[in-house]
């Protein structure tokens with residue numbers, strides 16, 4: 212579904228991704244962990260060309276993602292959920308969900324609204340459809356952001372630390388929604404430090420450090436017998 | 452006579468304001484784009500028109516173009532001169548507004564597949580307008596006052612009428628006082644509204660749109 216081939220990324224002199232090779236299968240739930248600055252966000256952002264790799268190739272569904280086709284291909288295949296929600300503050304919750312379907316996917320308005328309501332129900336926020344984002348709690352905003360991603364009905368959803376900006380008491384409501392999603396055949400790539408979530412949901416976990424994929428395996432592997440020293444050190448910090 | 456000048460001033464100001472807004476939005480948007488050449492063009496426009504006196508620009512339109520064989524009516528010169536001049540200021544206002552929108556908005560839009568033009572139109576500019584309305588209104592006030600340059604080229608605007616009445620009656624005081632009063636009547640409400648709106652924005656914190664559940668729900 213997603214394939215990164217020999218991907219390198221420089222920001223100026225700074226070598227941020229080093230020969231990343233990674234394949235994500237259709238329907239797979241991949242969790243990416245690693246210390247801050249290790250390149251997790253950049254990796255995920257290369258998957259929808261929010262960042263273009265300096266060298267290497269990105270394939271989506273067998274088609275190479277390029278500057279030329281990125282808008283078309285991304286529009287058809289992937290959605291993203293951000294750490295800072297990034298809801299459109301001048302739009303109501305419902306409008307946040309219907310904007311892209313109406314303007315980009317050219318869905319008739321009524322149909323877009325119907326779909327939006329369906330996904331709002333899935334994230335448990337039906338009663339907030341006329342609210343503006345700024346009136347919602349962080350957890351609610353993130354659930355709206357997930358619903359917005361769902362409403363475009365893409366095969367892939369990329370999550371970049373979706374719970375890192377949340378108050379501890381609202382983290383679980385967002386994770387619960389994501390666990391619910393994981394039952395579907397959506398391809399999910401999730402950057403997170405929530406190892407409890409990874410254990411329940413992930414088909415595979417990769418550990419990144421200093422721009423490289425250092426270790427990968429099933430979630431149990433990381434709990435039971437991580438091989439690399441760096442992985443052990445990192446896990447000892449987040450698992451405590 | 453003053454009534455005629457007053458109307459002429461309003462007409463020129465209204466059309467010039469529209470021109471200034473169109474130019475300001477276009478150049479404001481391209482001055483935030485990633486394209487260096489486009490940004491350069493916007494920069495030149497802004498710097499050139501902000502750093503030369505409006506009077507000279509209008510004289511150039513009046514005399515310079517006439518020499519080149521292009522004769523424009525005084526009315527058109529007024530609209531073009533004042534509109535282009537203030538467009539440069541509006542461009543800066545628009546640019547500041549756009550850059551104040553968090554980067555995450557663009558990222559969310561891009562991740563959904565919006566093109567540059569589309570996200571400017573549906574996501575960035577609508578958020579910008581709310582923030583820039585007060586400085587924009589102040590621009591409108593300055594623009595109205597600046598239409599008085601038309602008097603220099605016999606524009607039959609309010610200032611011209613005041614000039615000619617003053618010189619024909621040799622009674623300078625009342626004529627200019629009256630003209631000033633008419634300008635004040637146009638500008639003061641705008642300026643006051645802008646100040647009030649800005650105070651309200653500040654009170655509510657610029658990023659917050661207050662939500663009134665009864666506003667849209669038919670049931671309450």
Ligand SMILES: Nc1ncnc2c1ncn2[C@@H]1O[C@H](COP(=O)(O)OP(=O)(O)O)[C@@H](O)[C@H]1O
Pocket residue numbers: 222225227245246247248249250251252253254
């Ligand atoms: N737009 C950017 N410009 C310059 N440096 C960046 C940019 N984005 C990320 N970086 C740098 O790249 C490195 C990896 O960043 P990132 O992928 O965000 O890491 P992570 O998500 O694992 O914390 C960091 O050192 C960060 O400072």
Ligand SMILES: [Mg+2]
Pocket residue numbers: 251252253371372
């Ligand atoms: Mg990150």
